[in-house]
Amino acid sequence: MATEEMEQLVRREYTQGFVTDIESDTVPPGLDESVIAFISKKKEEPEWMLKWRLEAYHQWLKMKEPSWAHLNYPPIDYQGISYYSAPKKPEDRPQSLDEVDPKLLETYEKLGIPLHERAALAGVAVDAVFDSVSVTTTFKEKLGEAGVIFCSISEAIREYPELIKKYMGTVVPQGDNFFAALNSAVFTDGSFVFVPEGVTCPMELSTYFRINAANTGQFERTLIICEKQAQVSYLEGCTAPQRDENQLHAAIVELVALEDAYIKYSTVQNWYPGDEDGKGGIYNFVTKRADCRGDRSKVSWTQVETGSAITWKYPSCLLRGKDSVGEFYSVAVTNGRQQADTGTKMIHIGEGTKSTIVSKGISAGNSDQSYRGLVKIGPRAKRARNFTQCDSLLIGDRSGAHTFPYQEIGNSSATVEHEATTSKIGEDQLFYCRQRGISEEDAVNMIVNGFCKDVFQELPMEFAVEAEALLNVTLEGAVG
Amino acid sequence: MLEVKDLHVTVEGNEILKGLSLTVNAGEVHAIMGPNGSGKSTLSAVIAGKEDYEVTSGSITFEGRDVLEMEIEERAQAGLLLAFQYPVEIPGVKNIYLLKAALNAQRKARGESEIPAPEFMKLVKEKLAFMKMNASFLQRAVNEGFSGGEKKRNEILQMLLLEPKLAMLDEIDSGSTSMP
Numbered sequence: 304m305a306t307e308e309m310e311q312l313v314r315r316e317y318t319q320g321f322v323t324d325i326e327s328d329t330v331p332p333g334l335d336e337s338v339i340a341f342i343s344k345k346k347e348e349p350e351w352m353l354k355w356r357l358e359a360y361h362q363w364l365k366m367k368e369p370s371w372a373h374l375n376y377p378p379i380d381y382q383g384i385s386y387y388s389a390p391k392k393p394e395d396r397p398q399s400l401d402e403v404d405p406k407l408l409e410t411y412e413k414l415g416i417p418l419h420e421r422a423a424l425a426g427v428a429v430d431a432v433f434d435s436v437s438v439t440t441t442f443k444e445k446l447g448e449a450g451v452i453f454c455s456i457s458e459a460i461r462e463y464p465e466l467i468k469k470y471m472g473t474v475v476p477q478g479d480n481f482f483a484a485l486n487s488a489v490f491t492d493g494s495f496v497f498v499p500e501g502v503t504c505p506m507e508l509s510t511y512f513r514i515n516a517a518n519t520g521q522f523e524r525t526l527i528i529c530e531k532q533a534q535v536s537y538l539e540g541c542t543a544p545q546r547d548e549n550q551l552h553a554a555i556v557e558l559v560a561l562e563d564a565y566i567k568y569s570t571v572q573n574w575y576p577g578d579e580d581g582k583g584g585i586y587n588f589v590t591k592r593a594d595c596r597g598d599r600s601k602v603s604w605t606q607v608e609t610g611s612a613i614t615w616k617y618p619s620c621l622l623r624g625k626d627s628v629g630e631f632y633s634v635a636v637t638n639g640r641q642q643a644d645t646g647t648k649m650i651h652i653g654e655g656t657k658s659t660i661v662s663k664g665i666s667a668g669n670s671d672q673s674y675r676g677l678v679k680i681g682p683r684a685k686r687a688r689n690f691t692q693c694d695s696l697l698i699g700d701r702s703g704a705h706t707f708p709y710q711e712i713g714n715s716s717a718t719v720e721h722e723a724t725t726s727k728i729g730e731d732q733l734f735y736c737r738q739r740g741i742s743e744e745d746a747v748n749m750i751v752n753g754f755c756k757d758v759f760q761e762l763p764m765e766f767a768v769e770a771e772a773l774l775n776v777t778l779e780g781a782v783g
Numbered sequence: 784m785l786e787v788k789d790l791h792v793t794v795e796g797n798e799i800l801k802g803l804s805l806t807v808n809a810g811e812v813h814a815i816m817g818p819n820g821s822g823k824s825t826l827s828a829v830i831a832g833k834e835d836y837e838v839t840s841g842s843i844t845f846e847g848r849d850v851l852e853m854e855i856e857e858r859a860q861a862g863l864l865l866a867f868q869y870p871v872e873i874p875g876v877k878n879i880y881l882l883k884a885a886l887n888a889q890r891k892a893r894g895e896s897e898i899p900a901p902e903f904m905k906l907v908k909e910k911l912a913f914m915k916m917n918a919s920f921l922q923r924a925v926n927e928g929f930s931g932g933e934k935k936r937n938e939i940l941q942m943l944l945l946e947p948k949l950a951m952l953d954e955i956d957s958g959s960t961s962m963p
Binding site for chain 2: 729730731732738742754755756757
């Protein structure tokens with residue numbers, strides 16, 4: 304459809320007016336233009352943003368949900384979902400830890416999460432527990448001095464429209480894929496980071512410090528920009544189990560690295576995986592992509608995935624700048640009835656580009672896990688190099704592991720290496736450890752953590768410690 | 784100390800041990816000899832608690848406790864340790880980590896607190912020196928890429944550190960020399 308026609312259509316629909324009551328805090332289930340306009344209005348967005356959303360919506364209408372992943376789930380009724388609900392007000396949240404599910408608290412304890420953080424994570428009205436406002440203020444001041452912008456994406460759309468117009472959708476276009484188009488139409492929250500030229504962000508940025516982070520929506524959108532020679536380390540998620548009434552999650556993360564910039568993006572994801580039969584778990588369909596636009600730029604993705612009933616996620620790097628570098632380190636653990644189809648794409652476009660992929664998959668219980676990776680080396684990517692290692696560890700005899708590595712090599716000067724192993728925690732290994740007095744559970748944890756070591760050492764220190772504990776909790780009762 | 788009485792053991796339907804009895808008192812050294820397939824490794828594996836071995840009759844007691852009723856790790860914690868004929872490799876797990884985890888598991892079972900790190904290092908270095916082993920050994924993954932001889936020394940190192948009441952050494956010299 305020509306742009307002009309599109310604009311006409313958008314305008315015409317707009318003049319018909321919107322029926323949804325702007326005062327209400329949730330919209331009824333269903334998706335149409337009025338719902339999108341409602342969201343845009345709630346977020347106090349300028350009109351160009353609404354237009355952008357509607358463009359995405361019209362592309363989405365023409366798209367089909369992808370079916371190529373090695374996943375099995377009942378069809379999603381996109382008209383049965385409510386696309387906006389306001390964050391809970393403090394008075395609606397639990398007022399103290401006494402009102403929180405004891406099982407959840409038990410898990411926090413096992414993970415070694417400090418007491419005051421437990422309250423915040425469990426959704427207790429935070430101000431009653433510790434003064435988050437003052438923490439955030441000091442934090443913002445320090446970033447402000449360095450010239451770093453760190454705010455919610457909605458705030459950025461209002462306050463920094465030029466940056467948003469310049470970068471949003473340039474890494475993951477509106478119509479990139481079904482879930483990306485949906486997100487572009489209805490995203491409600493997320494983070495925005497801008498690090499100006501030559502600045503190394505003075506601290507690790509974590510969504511945890513952002514007010515309202517506990518109520519991040521189901522359609523998050525994050526945009527991180529590092530100008531020339533800028534650096535930032537960004538932490539997403541937390542190890543604590545996160546519950547959400549919304550089953551479908553479709554997030555977008557866009558990273559832009561200009562010349563000599565370095566972005567390190569670490570994720571620990573622990574969405575609710577559902578009950579023993581897999582009921583009620585989160586479906587997580589995420590599009591994460593980095594654009595290494597500048598020469599010698601570098602992006603490093605590190606992820607620890609333990610949650611979700613369904614995971615569909617391929618953090619990728621477009622290596623456009625000369626000698627740019629992309630890295631992907633991943634540990635994915637599935638247990639119970641979880642299914643994960645995850646991996647990465649490394650697209651080598653520029654000369655001398657390098658990528659490293661280290662993927663560790665652990666499947667226990669009745670779970671099923673696939674690594675899906677693409678290494679594409681373009682004709683102009685002379686001397687490009689890739690190293691891929693993907694290892695699977697099976698626990699028990701009812702779990703599955705699959706590997707789908709794709710390689711498209713477009714020139715003969717490239718070097719591409721691929722190593723893969725599949726192993727099972729052996730009875731012999733367990734017997735050996737237990738014969739030294741170590742309990743079966745501790746032995747499994749020890750073997751699994753040994754298996755994941757290459758990835759854990761890429762995580763920021765405090766995240767690494769939590770990740771180890773998280774793995775142990777996730778695999779509790781996996782053997783026996 | 785160890786009392787094995789009229790022990791019958793089958794593996795996959797084949798009877799390997801046919802009424803073996805053995806008494807080991809504190810301070811004694813016993814050498815069990817026999818041709819291949821006579822059940823030497825089976826005996827040590829059954830005492831250590833390896834699965835797939837079915838005890839059809841007989842009993843094993845250690846310091847008066849019924850060994851066959853104990854979990855594998857409980858037997859080890861009680862002081863019954865087996866040095867393996869073929870020690871397994873555990874990739875990514877450092878030797879020193881396994882040693883510390885094992886020692887602490889045993890201390891915990893005895894109601895003691897975990898060993899402080901400096902004390903542990905001192906202890907390990909002592910034992911290493913005794914075995915004439917290099918400290919770099921501790922940083923390598925358990926048995927990964929070890930030569931046959933190194934694996935056996937590693938088993939002995941663990942015994943020295945864990946100080947079992949009864950150590951069973953299964954063909955401890957195989958790999959370094961060949962014995963009939």
